[in-house]
Amino acid sequence: MSGGVGPCSDIRLPHEEEDAKTSHDTSFSKSGQKPHAPKSLLTLRQLNVLAVIVVLAASGMVSATDFAFVIFSFIYMAFLSKVAFPALSPSTEPPVFGQNNRVLGLYVTFAAVIGLFLPIAYIFEGIVExxxxGIKAxxxxxxxxxxxxFMEGVTFRxxxxxxxxxxxxxxYNSIRIFSIMDWLSSEFSKVKDEYGGSARRLYVGRGLAIANMALWCFNLFGFLLPVYLPKAFKIYYSKLLKKN
Structure with missing residues (x-):
């Protein structure tokens, strides 16, 4: 589902979830011992999204504000991990949700298609047309x-x-809602007679922007804040109390 469903990220596909859990969940459930650190610095999923990040950054379509936000989020994440929420022993931090949740797997796949794959295809088609x-929005x-x-992959260490x-x-979900609002505004401000692309692309762009707004608003207000966040904090503080 959304970020942090166990070691499953916002848009991680089911087979990626299983790979990410191998060293953590298996060790926890079977041996209770600390799992081994990942062998590679970056996963294949992280490398793929890093390529997307680099391409978009090189294209000049990403604002300095977005770059600054990504850098700030990394610095603040490191600060919080040291000052407010230090890591407990991995063997005492089980995943929030089980890894064999089929509904969760379907939602993750759906979110990946709507949130990332289709917008990327929309951008590439926009280059052709x-x-x-539309691309800039x-x-x-x-x-x-x-x-x-990419950052979620970093936190699952x-x-x-x-x-x-x-x-x-x-x-990130909170900030992206504002970027989608700008996308929606751009799509609905296009005038047919002045629009350079096809009519099909005009309606596809609007539909895609609406779908992403609905998806990520539900993700934030319907899952992350009311469901995932309380469960994760309950697990963390209960384990912290037991440790102390």
Missing amino acids: GDKE AAPHVFLLASQV DCFSLPIRVFVPVI
């Missing part, structure tokens, strides 16, 4: 979502606790 306004959302996925894993999707 010369729809510079959709790019910030894709950039921030790709950055969120032993040095970060559950509250930090909550922090990343909540803050």
